[in-house]
Amino acid sequence: MSIVKKKICLIGDFAVGKTSLIRRYVEKQFxxxxxxxxxxxxxxxxxxxxxxxxxxPVEVQMMIWDLEGRTQFEALTSSSYLQxxxxxxxxxxxxxxxxxxxxxxxxELFGKFNPKRPVIVALNKADLVPPDxxxxxxxxYNNLTYDTVLDCQCTSAKTGENxxxxxxxxxxACIKNAKG
Amino acid sequence: MGAPESDSLESPFERLQTxxxxxxxxxxxxxxxxxxQQCRGLEQKLSQLAHQVSDPTALNxxxxxxxxxxxxMEVAESRQDFSALAVGLMEIALTSKIQQEPATMAAVLAPxxxxxxxxxxxxxxxxxxQAIAPNLSRALTAHIKTDRDALIKALAPxxxxxxxxxxxxxxxxxxxxxxxxxxxxxxxxxxxLLKEINDKLEQTLSFETVTRKYRARLQGISEAExxxxxxxxxxxxxxxxxxxxxxxxxxxxxxxxxxxLESDMIAGMLTAIRSFVQEYVAQPERAAELREIExxxxxxxxxxxxxxxxxxxxxxxxxxxxxxxxxxFLAQLVNDHGRIIQDFEGVxxxxxxxxxxxxxxxxxxxxxxxxKPPSQSPGLLRTIAGVVLILLxxxxxxxxFGQYQMAQLTAQLNQQLRQDSALALYRLEVEVGRNQLxxxxxxxxxxxxxxxxxxxxxxTSALPIENQVVVIQTPPPPxxxxxxxxxxxxAVRRTARVLNEIEGIFLSARFENGVVQIxxxxxxxxxxxxxxxxxxxxxxxxxxxxTTRIQ
Numbered sequence: 001m002s003i004v005k006k007k008i009c010l011i012g013d014f015a016v017g018k019t020s021l022i023r024r025y026v027e028k029q030f031x032x033x034x035x036x037x038x039x040x041x042x043x044x045x046x047x048x049x050x051x052x053x054x055x056x057p058v059e060v061q062m063m064i065w066d067l068e069g070r071t072q073f074e075a076l077t078s079s080s081y082l083q084x085x086x087x088x089x090x091x092x093x094x095x096x097x098x099x100x101x102x103x104x105x106x107x108e109l110f111g112k113f114n115p116k117r118p119v120i121v122a123l124n125k126a127d128l129v130p131p132d133x134x135x136x137x138x139x140x141y142n143n144l145t146y147d148t149v150l151d152c153q154c155t156s157a158k159t160g161e162n163x164x165x166x167x168x169x170x171x172x173a174c175i176k177n178a179k180g
Numbered sequence: 181m182g183a184p185e186s187d188s189l190e191s192p193f194e195r196l197q198t199x200x201x202x203x204x205x206x207x208x209x210x211x212x213x214x215x216x217q218q219c220r221g222l223e224q225k226l227s228q229l230a231h232q233v234s235d236p237t238a239l240n241x242x243x244x245x246x247x248x249x250x251x252x253m254e255v256a257e258s259r260q261d262f263s264a265l266a267v268g269l270m271e272i273a274l275t276s277k278i279q280q281e282p283a284t285m286a287a288v289l290a291p292x293x294x295x296x297x298x299x300x301x302x303x304x305x306x307x308x309x310q311a312i313a314p315n316l317s318r319a320l321t322a323h324i325k326t327d328r329d330a331l332i333k334a335l336a337p338x339x340x341x342x343x344x345x346x347x348x349x350x351x352x353x354x355x356x357x358x359x360x361x362x363x364x365x366x367x368x369x370x371x372x373l374l375k376e377i378n379d380k381l382e383q384t385l386s387f388e389t390v391t392r393k394y395r396a397r398l399q400g401i402s403e404a405e406x407x408x409x410x411x412x413x414x415x416x417x418x419x420x421x422x423x424x425x426x427x428x429x430x431x432x433x434x435x436x437x438x439x440x441l442e443s444d445m446i447a448g449m450l451t452a453i454r455s456f457v458q459e460y461v462a463q464p465e466r467a468a469e470l471r472e473i474e475x476x477x478x479x480x481x482x483x484x485x486x487x488x489x490x491x492x493x494x495x496x497x498x499x500x501x502x503x504x505x506x507x508x509f510l511a512q513l514v515n516d517h518g519r520i521i522q523d524f525e526g527v528x529x530x531x532x533x534x535x536x537x538x539x540x541x542x543x544x545x546x547x548x549x550x551x552k553p554p555s556q557s558p559g560l561l562r563t564i565a566g567v568v569l570i571l572l573x574x575x576x577x578x579x580x581f582g583q584y585q586m587a588q589l590t591a592q593l594n595q596q597l598r599q600d601s602a603l604a605l606y607r608l609e610v611e612v613g614r615n616q617l618x619x620x621x622x623x624x625x626x627x628x629x630x631x632x633x634x635x636x637x638x639x640t641s642a643l644p645i646e647n648q649v650v651v652i653q654t655p656p657p658p659x660x661x662x663x664x665x666x667x668x669x670x671a672v673r674r675t676a677r678v679l680n681e682i683e684g685i686f687l688s689a690r691f692e693n694g695v696v697q698i699x700x701x702x703x704x705x706x707x708x709x710x711x712x713x714x715x716x717x718x719x720x721x722x723x724x725x726x727t728t729r730i731q
Contacts, residue, residue: 002527002528002529003528004526004527004528005428005429005444005526005527005528006428006526007426007427007428007448007526039452039456040452042427042445042448042449042452044444044445061444061526063426063427063428063444063448065448065452080455080458080459081452081455083425083426083455084423084424084425084426084427084428085426086426086525086526
């Protein structure tokens with residue numbers, strides 16, 4: 001089974017839980033302590049996936065780039081780390097409306113560097129918001145007018161809710177995207 | 181009865197008729213007359229018309245107003261029909277005219293062509309572009325054939341900015357395009373540099389050089405290459421070929437006897453660092469790149485191409501030659517597999533086996549070249565060379581001292597010859613020959629030659645003297661009556677010039693009527709005597725008047 005390598009970026013405002021999502025996915029751990037990411041942190045995750053329409057499973061090595069959090073008020077130009085990414089997870093915190101407002105800026109920024117590459121929106125910190133609000137929020141951000149946005153998922157790095165699915169959906173999309 | 185009745189009846193009838201119809205008849209007659217006149221007028225006009233039809237000029241003048249009026253009416257009433265008709269006619273007329281007289285038509289249309297093209301370009305630029313595009317390359321080719329210089333002049337100012345723009349748009353593509361050329365240029369430069377080093381080494385004689393030459397000969401490589409190898413005791417820990425945009429490892433090679441480095445993480449972070457440096461440190465107008473990262477006694481050398489870069493983890497201090505080698509290696513790699521590297525999407529199966537093999541060879545060749553030769557040189561060779569060197573130094577010193585002594589001796593002997601009253605006039609010189617002294621020169625008599633040999637022999641007995649003095653047989657001196665005063669004057673001047681060459685003598689001599697007047701500065705009374713004797717010996721000189729000052 002040959003290995004396919006994919007660079008995936010996590011972008012979003014600061015303190016929305018990007019690093020926590022990666023730690024949950026890669027290390028199966030969660031820490032309450034907040035440590036701001038400076039610049040970029042790279043993690044590696046090797047998974048075996050079987051995207052729909054492929055005859056055999058594919059071993060995917062995801063190089064996950066955890067980019068320093070930014071807000072829409074800051075300059076968004078210094079993002080050459082996004083170059084060459086084959087997919088992105090744009091993260092917002094469900095309990096902070098301002099971070100959800102910046103989702104579109106991040107999607108557009110990623111699209112500027114990597115047009116046609118798939119994007120998934122993660123509404124993180126779902127454990128801090130009552131479950132009855134999940135559906136409406138998800139529907140709202142699922143209907144963003146971007147062709148590249150595949151899905152919007154409510155996630156929780158703390159509980160692990162939808163975290164694996166988030167990364168693996170994107171990885172499968174990356175494989176399909178590369179083939180297409 | 182009938183006839184008179186009828187006559188009587190007709191007469192009244194006729195009279196009645198006349199009475200009733202006469203005015204109408206009269207009117208009719210009048211009209212008939214008028215009609216006749218009109219017919220005649222019409223006949224005249226018809227004949228005129230017939231004449232006008234047969235005369236084109238007259239017909240043209242006659243029909244023009246009518247045709248104009250008709251055309252106006254037609255245009256006003258059915259514009260579309262008329263337009264279609266006119267277009268058809270124009271097309272036919274123009275086609276026919278162009279076929280018949282192409283040059284005339286070209287001249288007619290020429291004034292409006294520039295404006296027409298300008299307007300079309302403005303009104304429908306895309307259509308204009310499409311119309312011109314198919315012939316653009318042909319036009320350029322033809323123009324290059326006819327006037328290459330003009331095209332070069334026209335394009336030259338735009339090439340610089342165009343290149344800059346292209347670099348801004350697609351820097352990676354430009355780099356990849358130029359990389360093989362630049363790499364080869366550097367390689368050629370380096371080859372010349374090696375040659376230069378070799379030449380210099382050839383000219384330098386030292387013990388180290390001799391042993392290096394010996395080692396290089398044994399290994400079958402050039403001396404410069406050996407020098408470079410000795411100067412680069414390095415170990416390659418890993419070689420990574422990294423996709424520049426994504427930071428993914430395209431291929432890697434690491435020595436098998438070491439624990440492998442985490443290539444993907446290193447490649448990712450290196451790419452991030454490169455991006456950081458480019459974004460925050462390097463000046464935007466200068467395409468500067470991170471070349472190396474040092475840590476402890478190791479470093480990561482980065483060699484960059486368009487869509488990929490080579491990261492080589494090296495322990496030790498790599499030489500320039502090594503870095504040039506990397507450059508050449510990467511240039512070859514890009515040349516061979518540029519398209520695959522550019523389109524790399526993380527699928528390792530797409531990477532040809534030749535790439536990782538090439539990286540592995542890089543490590544192997546570097547390991548071989550690092551085999552620094554043993555520093556201990558053969559002891560016997562060292563001893564022999566030492567002895568030879570001492571002997572050379574001793575012999576050199578002895579030879580130098582001998583040369584110095586001989587130089588001193590010849591200077592002394594030459595000085596003696598110049599100070600001898602009889603010999604000073606002649607060019608005699610002592611030189612050092614092969615284990616002997618050579619006495620060379622020309623004298624007018626055998627006696628003078630013997631005098632010179634005797635003088636030299638008296639001064640030195642260390643070396644044999646070879647007499648190479650040539651005796652020139654001079655004609656017998658002319659009698660005083662036949663002596664030419666000019667010849668005597670010339671002899672006086674020549675003698676004065678020769679005497680002035682003797683150290684300590686400064687004199688001037690004037691010959692007039694057989695008398696030589698001398699004004700001199702000398703060092704000794706003996707020199708005064710030499711001067712007097714020399715001038716008295718000149719045939720034709722009757723008296724020498726000498727004023728001197730001894731210093």
